Amino acid sequence: MKEHVQKVGGSKLLKGAAVLSIAAIFTKLLGMLQKIPMQNIGGDIVFGIYNTVYPFYTILIMLATAGFPTAISRFVAERHAAGEEAGKREVIRMASLVMTILGVGGCLLMYFGAPFISRLIGSNQLIPALKSSAPALLFVPLSAALRGYFQGLQDMMPTAVSQVTEQVVRVAVMIILLLYLSGLGSTDAVIAGGALAGSTAGGIAGLFVMLMYWRSYRKHEGTMLGATNSPSRGASLPEQGQGWPLLRSMLSYAIPICLASLAIPLISLVDTFTLPRLLRESGGEIETMMAVGVYNRGIPLVQLVTMIATSLSVLFIPAMAELKMKGDHEGIRRQSTVALRWFWLIGLASSIGLAMLAKPINVMLYGDDVGSGTMAWIAWTAAPGALVTVSAALLQGLGYAKAPALHLLMAAAIKLVLNVLLVPQFGDDGAAIAGIAAYAVAAALNLALLLQRAGLALRVRDALLRPGAAALALAAALAALRLAGAELPPGRLAAAVEALLGVLLGVAVFTAAVLRTRLLSEAELLALPRVGPKLLRVLRRLRLLR
Template sequence: MMDNPRKDKGSATGMLLKGAAVLGLAAVLSKLIGTLQKIPLQNMAGDAVFGIYNAVYPLYILILFLATAGFPLVVSKFVAEQVAQRKYRAAARVLQVSIAVLMCTGVACFLLLFFGSGWIAGLMGTPKAEPAIRSVSFALLLVPVMSALRGYYQGYQNMVPTAVSQVVEQTVRVATMFGLLLWFLKENYGPDSIAAGATFGSVAGAAAGLAVMLWFRFREPRPSSLTDNEPLEKIGPLVKRLVAYALPICLGSVALPILTLVDSFTMPRLLAERAGGEAEGLYQFGLYNHGLPLVQLVAMIASSMSAALVPAIAEARLRGDREAVRSRTEAALRLTWFIGLAASFGLAALAAPLNMMFFKTTEGSAAMAVLGFTALLSTLNIVAGSVLQGCGAVTAPAVYLLVAAALKVAGNELLMPRWGIDGAAVAAVAAYLAAGGLALAHALRATGARFPLAAYVYRPLTAVAAMCAGLLALRALAAYALPPGRGAAAVVALAGVALGAVLYGVTLLRAGALTEGELRLVPKVKEKHIALLKKYRFIR
C-alpha cells in the first residue's frame, strides 16, 4: 500500500534509512548468491564450461546496462518528484512510458544477441560460446520491465518489492542453472550446451523477479490523488526528459562491465592461439577465473560501504562542512586500505590451498595469487569513486575505468603470448592500479584527505609481513604433517584465514596503525574491549 501521509523530517529520515538498510541487505545477499554459485559450477561442469560461462556473462551484463540505460534510477527520481506533489497519475504515467521505452531497447538488444550470437562468438574467438549467448539473450525481454518497476517503487521509498525480487531472482537463477546442469551432465551434453543451460538460469531468474514485481504492482490499492484532474505531460516530451537524464548515468555505468568484458574478447582468442586450440584456450580461461569469485567477495564489502558513503559525503558537502567531508573520506579509505591489504596478501599466500579447496586443483594458482592483489586495488577504486560521486565528480570514475580497460587490452596482447593466464593476471593488476590510483589521487585532491605513509604503508606492511610469515609457516607445517589432497587443502585454507586475521589484527594494533578513537567507531566494540586491549598494551 502506498499511502502518503505527511510525516515529520525525523520519521522521513528513519524511513529512508530503513529502506536503504533493506535494499542493502538484499543486494549483499543476492551478490553473495551470485558470486558463490561459480564455485560449484566449476566443480560440476569443469573449466571448459566455466570458461565459456565467464566469457558470456560479462557480455550479457554490458548489454543489459545498455538496454536499461540508467532508467531505474531515473524512474525513481521522476516518480519521487510526482509523489511529493501527490500527482499519482503522473507517477504512473512515468512508469508506463518507461516500460514502453525499455521494452523497445530490450527487444533491440535481444535481437542483437540472438541473431548476432555467431558473429559475437567469432569476435571472442570462442565459437562454442554461440549457444550460451543465444540462451541468455531471452533475459533481455524481461529484465528491462522489471528494472522500471523497481525504480517506480523506489520512487515511493518502498524498497521491499525491489529487495524481495532481487533475492528471488538470484535464487531462481542459481536453482535453474544447477537443475539444467545436472540434467545436461546426465545426458552427456557437450560443454557448449552445458554452458548454454547455465546462462539460461538468468532468463528463469528474470522471469521470477518480474513476476514478483508484477505481483506487488497488481495487489496494491491505487492511492487517491488531489490533482488527478490535472493534464498529464505529453509522451514525447516525457520520453525526451527521461532519456536526457538516463544517458549520462548509462555511460557512467557501462565502464566497469567494459573492463570486465575486455577479457571475454581477448583472452580466449589469445589462449587458443598459444595453446593450439579453442578447447584448451577455454580450459585455461576457466583456470584464470578461479580467483575472481574470491576477489569479488572482497569488492562486495567495499560496494556495501560505498552505498552509505555517497550520500554522507554529498550531505556534508551541501552543508559546506569540508572537515566532515575530509574525515569521512579518510575513515572510509583507511578501513578499505586495511581490509584490502590483508585480503590481497592473504589470497596470494593461500592461493594454492584455496584453489584446491574450492576448485579441486592447484592449476592456475600463480595467476590466482597475482589476481589477489586486484582485491586491494578494486576496493580502493570503488570507494574512491564513491567519494568522487559524493563530491559531484560523476564522470571521473568512469573515465578512469575506461583508461584501465585500455591498459588491460594492451597488457593482454603484450603479456599473454609469453606468459598465458599469468600475463593476463599481471595486466589486471596494472589496469586496476591505474584506475584505483587515479581515483584515489583525485579523491584526495577533492576532499583534502591525507594519506600519510607511516599510517597507510609502513605500519600496515609490518602487519602484512607478520601475517604472511605465519601463513607460510603453516603451509610448510601442513606439507610435512598432512597427506596431500582436498581435505588437507581445506584445513590449511580455513586455518590460514583464522591465523592470518589474528596475526594481522594483533600486529596492526601493536604497530599503532589503529588508534583508540578509531576502534570506538567500530560497531559492537565496547568499553570492556578497549580496556582489555589497553591492559595487554595492544593500544596506547
Template sequence: MRQSPNPPTISGGAIVKGAVVLGAAAVVSKLLGTMQKIPLQNVAGDSVFGIYNAVYPLYTLILFLATAGFPIAVSRFVAEERARGSAAGALGVLKMALALSIATGLSCFVLLYFGAGILASWIGNGQTEAALRSVSFALFFVPVMATLRGYFQGLGDMAPTGVSQVAEQLIRVAVMVALLIAFVQAGASDAEIAAGATFGSAAGALAGLIVMSVYWRSHRKKEKRLYSDDSGTMRAGEAGRVGYRRFIAYAFPVCLGSIVLPMLTLADTFTVPRLLMQSGYGEAEAMRQFGLYNHGLPLVQLVAMIVSSMSVALVPAISEAKARGALAEVRRSAAASLRLTWLIGLAASAGMAVTAVPLNVMFYKDAAGSVTMMILACTTAFSVVQIVSAAILQGLGAERAAAYHLLAAAAVKVGLNLWLVPLWGIEGAAVSAIAAYATAAGLNMIRLKGFPFGRLSWRDFAMKPLLSTLVMAIVTAAVVFAADLLVANVFPDLSYRWRQTAVAIVSVGCGASVFGVMLFRTGAISATELAAVPKLGTKLLRILRKWRILPN
C-alpha cells in the same frame, strides 16, 4: 499533491544499515553464483562449462547496456525529489525510467535472440547459439527489476534490493541445476545442456521482479495513507522537473562506466588466448592457460561485488546531502566510505595472495596457476577503491569523469596485454590488470581532490592500515604452513584437496581476526568510530575492552 511537511532524508545510520543489508545480500548472492559453477562442471563436463563461460560475459555486457545506468540514476533523482518533499516528482522519475528501461530491455532482447547466430560466429563456437537465445529472455524482466531497485534505493530503503538479489540467485541456481540434471539424464547435446543452464538467469530475473513487485505494492499503500491525493496523478511541474534528456544525460555515462568491467573481461577473452598462441602455445594449451588465469577472478569479483553493493547506498545519500547544501555531511560520508573500502581492499588483497595455494586447490583441485592468482589478488585493493570513489563522483554529479577514467583503464589493460602477455604469459595479463585498476582508482582520487573534502590523513589511510596488513600477512603465512603440517599429521588419509580446504578456511579466519585486532591496536579504527555503529558498536566496545584489545 500535498507536499510532505517533513521531507524524508537519508541519515548516516540509514547509510550504514543500507550498506550492511546490501553487503550481506551481495555475499549470499555471489556465493550462490560462484557455487553454481561446481555442479555445472562436475555434472556436465568441461565442454558445457566452456560454452557457459563463453556466453555469460557477453550476456553480462548486453545486460549492463540495458540496465546499468538506471538504478543509480533513478536513486539519485528520487533522492533529490524526496529531499524537496515531492513524492509526486519521485514517482514521475520512476515512471519515466520504467518506460526507458522497458524499451532498452526489448531492444537488447531482439539483438541477443535474433543475432545469436552472428554473435556465436564472432565467439568462434556455433554451440553457443542456443545458450545465447536461452539467456536473452532474462532481458524481459531485469530492466524493470533494476529500475524498481533504484527507486527504493533513492528512498534509502535497501532491503528490497537485498531480498530480491538473494531470491534471484536462489531461483537461478535451483532452475539451472534442475535443468542441468534433467538434460544430462535425457542425453541432450552439450549445446542444449548449456542452454538449459543459462535459462536459469531468466527464471531468476523473473523471481527477483516478483519480489520487487510485492515491495512496490506495499510501498504504494503506505504512500496513499500519507498523502491526500492517492490517485497517483501529479502536477505537471513536479513530474517534468527531471526530464528524459536530463535523466539520460546522467544515466548514459554511468552505464558507460558500468560496462567497462565486462569489457575488460571480454578484452582478455579476445586477446590473451590469441597472444598466447602467437607466443608458441597450441590452441588447447592456450585455452588451458587462459582457464588458469581465470582462477583468481571469482574471488576478486566477490570482494568487488560486496563493495559495489555497499556503495549503492552512497549515491542517493550524497546526492541528497548535496541538494540540501550539507557539504559537511558529504565530506564525512565520502571520507568514511573511502577509508573503510581501503581497509577491506588491503585485507582482501594480502589475504588472497598469502592463501593463494590452498584457495586454488580448494576451488580448482590443484595448485596450477597459483602465482597468477597471487598477482591478481593485488587488484582487489585498487578495484574496490575505484568502485567507491566512482560512486562518490556519481553522487556529486561527476559521473562522466568516472566513466572516462574506466575507459582509460580499459585502454591500459589492452595495451599492456599486447606488451606483457607475449613476455610473461598469463602473469603478464595479471600485471596488466593491476595497472588498469590502479589507473582508474588513481584518476578518481585525483578528480575528488577538486571537491572540498579536506586533506586525508597519511597515518590513517596508509601507515596504520599497511602495518596492520603486514602483520596479518606474516601471521597468515605462518598459519598456512603450520596448519598444513598439522592436518597432514593428524589426518594422514585425508585427500590433498580436503587438506588444503581445511588449511584455507583456518588461515583465512585467523588472518581476518588478526587484521581486525591490529586495526584497533594501531588506532586505524578508533573507539569513537566503532561506538557510532548502530546497536552493535557499544556491545563490541565492551568485548574488545574486556579482552584488552582496546584500552579502557
C-alpha cells in the same frame, strides 16, 4: 503533525535502504558463490564458456536497464509528492515502452547475432550459451522499470523480494540443468548454454514477483481513489510532462548514469573479447576455453572482497555529502583519511592472504591446484580494487560522480593494451598482471583527485611503512602455516583445513599488528559511520584497545 510525517518518511527511507542493502549483498554473494558448484559440476571448459559470455550479457542488461530505474524513481517521486497520479502512470508507461524495446532489441541481437559475436570473441563454443541467455532480456528490463516505480514511492520491498527471487531461481535452475545435462553426457557448449538458461528462468521469476506487487498496488490504489471519490490531481499535468518531452527528460537523466555503470564491467568485457583469441594462438579451441575457466577461478574470491568493500563504502557517501554541505573541511579530511586507511588495510590483507593461500583455496574449492599461480596473481587486484571502491564513494559524496567512471574507462583501455602485450607471452598470468596494473592506475587517479579535492596530505609512514610492517607479520604467519601444511595428506579436506586455519590466523595476526603499530586510533575508529562505536566497544571488550 508535520514533524511526525517527516520522521515517518525518514524512517521508511532508512528501512528501505537497509532492505535493499541486505538484498543486494545476498544476491551478489549468491551470484559469486554459485560459480564454485558450476566449475565442480561442469569443469573448467564449461566454466570458461560461462565466464566469457556472462560479461557480454551483463553489458547488454546494463544498457537496457542501468540508469532507467533511477530516473523512473525520481520522476515518480516528484509526481507522487505533487499528487499527480496520471503523471506517475505516464512515467511508468513511457519507461516500460522504452525498456521493452531495448530488451527486445538486445534479445534479437544476442540470439541471432550469436554466430557473429562468437567469431568476434574467437570461439564457436559460445553460440549455445549466447542464445540461451538472450531471452532473459525480454523480462529483466520490464522488471527494472517496475522496481524503479516502487522505489519512487519509497517502497523498497518489491525490489528486494524480486531481486532475491530472481537470483535464487537463476542459480537453482542453473545447477539443475548443469546436473541434468552433465548426466546426459552433453557437450560442454550445451552444458554451458544450460547454465546461462538460468538467467532467463530468473528473469521470468523476478518479473512475476513485480507483476504481483503491481497488481496488488493497483488494486489498493483503486480502492483508495474510490473511497475518496476525488479526481486525480494528475488531470492538470502540464503538457511538457507527458509524451516525448517526458521521455527526453528521462533519457537525459538516465543515460549518464548508464554510461557510468558500464565502466566496471567494461574491464571484464576486455577479457571476454581478447582472452580467448589471444590464448588460442597457443592452443586449440577446447584448450582455450579450459584456460579461460582456470583464469576465472580466482576472480570470485576477489569479487567477494570488492563486494564487502562496496557494501561498506556506501556508508561514506551520505556522510561526505553532509560534511560538504556544512562546510566542515576538517571533517572531510578526517573521514577520508580513515576510510582510505581502512580499505587499504582490508585490501592489502586480502591480497596477501589470497595470494599465499592460493593453492589450498584452489584445491578446497575446485578439487585440484591447476592455475594456483594465476590465482595468486589475481589476488593482488584486491588491494587496488578496494581503494578504487572507497575513493570512488568518497568522490561521489563530494559531488565528483563522473571522474571515477572516466578513470575506470582509462583502466579498461590499459587492460586491453596489456592483455595484447602480455597474454601471448605469459598466458593467464599475463591477463592477471594486466588486471593488477589496470586497477592500480584507476586507484592512483582516484586518489590523486581525492587528495587534491579533500586537501589531504599523503604520509609515507602511514600509507606504506606501518601497513608494510603489518603485511610482513601476516606473510610470515601464513608462510609458517604453509610449511606446516606441507605435512598434511593431499585432498580437499586437508586443503580446506589449511585454508580456513590460514584465514583465521591471518585475521588474528594482521589485526594484532595493526593495533600494535597504532595504524588506527580510537578517534579514527569512532569516525567510521555507524559501525565505529560498536567496533570500538568490541575491541575494548577483547582488551585489544585500552
